[in-house]
Amino acid sequence: MITTVGAQVASRRDDDPAPLLGPGELLKGPFTGRALRQQGYLLGSFGVAFFQVLWMTVALTVGGPLVLVFIGLPLLLAAVAGLRRASRKERQRILNLTGEHVPTPYREPGPTGNVLQRLLGHVSDPATWRDLVHLLVSATLGAGWFTVVVTTWTMILGGLSLPFWYTALPHHRIPLMHVNGSEYYISTLPAVVTFAAIAVVFAWFVGPTLLELGTRTQTGLGRALLGLSRPELDRREAALRTTRSQAVSAAEAERRRIERDLHDGAQQRLVALAMDLGRAKSKLKTGDEADSAAAAQLVAEAHEGVKLALSELRDLARGIHPAVLTDRGLDAALSALAGRSPIPVEVDAALPWRPSPEVESAAYFVASEALANMAKHAHATRAWIDLDVRDGRLRMSIGDNGVGGAEAQPGGGLAGLSDRIAPLDGILSVSSPIGGPTQIIMEMPCPKPSAS
Structure with a gap:
């Protein structure tokens, strides 16, 4: 029997919208760092969208008719995969510009299998079609924002330099308009300077406003189409509520366990110790040799009771968070845990980097409880723990050669393990057919720590 418990936690989005455009920014014109970043974002978005549309048009035109002979499948896959890459770059540009993280909405990071399976994996994902809509709209709007950027710089640079080169125009004049057969133009230097000054002032003050409008439109479009859909947001919100409840339940169960262990173990021994010392004190007061x-x-x-109480307190502390876990890491802590197990346990740990303290503590708790349950119920002669990191996720497999039959029932020990790791976006899978063997697989995100 195989059961999977746990929930994926929704990724957080750091809401850090761009600051409002105030009068101070307007007075600085299009040469501020903010305005230059906006221009780079708008030009980059349009450039990527334009070339992606061009590439997809070529790929679909050539690959579509060749699908029946399977030659066109690689071209179609390349076009769809390129669409996803373009969307990923747009999310990164939004993050770089606004500091806002647009969560990835895909059902799976990258479909696997042969060319047809990967193509179907992309096409069957609704997020792929939202990427396509975003690409078409972004390319259309991007042409307008490209024109805005180019026009702003043309008016400013052209206006500043116009008095120096207008004499190179035919008849040394700048034509303005034709009305009823009459031509209106400027040809004198004062008129040219005035015209150039008006163009520069207009671009200087209107340019930042248009850039702000374009940036907010493009980033809003990206958040709406490249992020999570409303059903996905609702699902992840429900998952967050579930994992929050699981975290509270796990913390409460841990508190009750500690209280129970203290009450049934060390507390009872300390009470007996106090009674024994009180009786010894009474006998010593008599001065009788037999009483002494x-x-x-x-x-x-x-004295023996004190040593037992200290041992039980050490075991209790070890079950919460052992010192070796803090000092030497998860692989050393699991080796120490295996050394204390009544069942021979083989530990194979290959960690390219050290996980975060929260992940280490949760993984150690899962291994400790799993080995304890195996010692009590599995009737096993050997067990094993395999630990590694795959694709940024910590994967730990715990198994034994016992009788099997373990089930993840509500309120049971395995469900408690799931509750412990669910707030960390962890998943627990249990395979334990009758007759064995039993295998518990835990997976949690384990990002590589930054160099800083």
């Missing part, structure tokens, strides 16, 4: 011998025996028993 009995008091010595009670003190010896109390």
